[in-house]
Amino acid sequence: MSYVIGPACVDVNDRACVDVCPVDCIYVGDRKSYINPAECIDCGACEPECPVDAIFVDRAARGDETRTLFLDDSKAFFAEVLPGRDAPLGSPGGARKVGDLNADTALVTGYGA
Numbered sequence: 001m002s003y004v005i006g007p008a009c010v011d012v013n014d015r016a017c018v019d020v021c022p023v024d025c026i027y028v029g030d031r032k033s034y035i036n037p038a039e040c041i042d043c044g045a046c047e048p049e050c051p052v053d054a055i056f057v058d059r060a061a062r063g064d065e066t067r068t069l070f071l072d073d074s075k076a077f078f079a080e081v082l083p084g085r086d087a088p089l090g091s092p093g094g095a096r097k098v099g100d101l102n103a104d105t106a107l108v109t110g111y112g113a
Contacts, residue, residue: 001058002040003047005033006070008054010111017046017055024094027077029104031111034077038091073107080105 005017009032018026018033025039026046035046037058047055061067078089082103092098 001042002037003035003042003044003055004037004058004061004067004071004074005035005050006054006056006067007111008052009033009050010108012052012054014051016049016051018095020045020049024096027089027095027098028100029077029108030102031104031108034074036078036091036095037075038078039093069107073105076107077105083109 005026011031013028013032015028015033018028022043022045023039023041025036025041027034027036032054035055042057044057047057056067058071061071078091081088082101082105084103085101089098089101
């Protein structure tokens with residue numbers, strides 16, 4: 001189990017969740033943030049901090065097409081090569097190590113456009 005940041009975060013990208021994450025597993029993209037499922041410890045500290053209720057637990061995606069799409073997209077953010085990068089991000093062991101990435105997945109880049 002891990003948490004996922006859904007579509008409500010797109011173009012809001014509030015960092016309250018980043019500030020409370022005890023393991024630094026929330027990475028900031030260009031239009032939204034992403035929780036690394038390999039680093040998330042499922043503590044839930046981020047969920048109540050989100051001002052737009054964009055964060056949900058991954059099992060809540062079952063049966064919800066949009067949530068499932070963003071769950072898969074969150075995994076892709078870490079597994080695929082992002083624009084401007086030479087290799088997938090993977091699990092670098094903390095967002096502070098890499099800083100703001102200023103890149104998003106294809107889904108988020110084109111979302112609502």
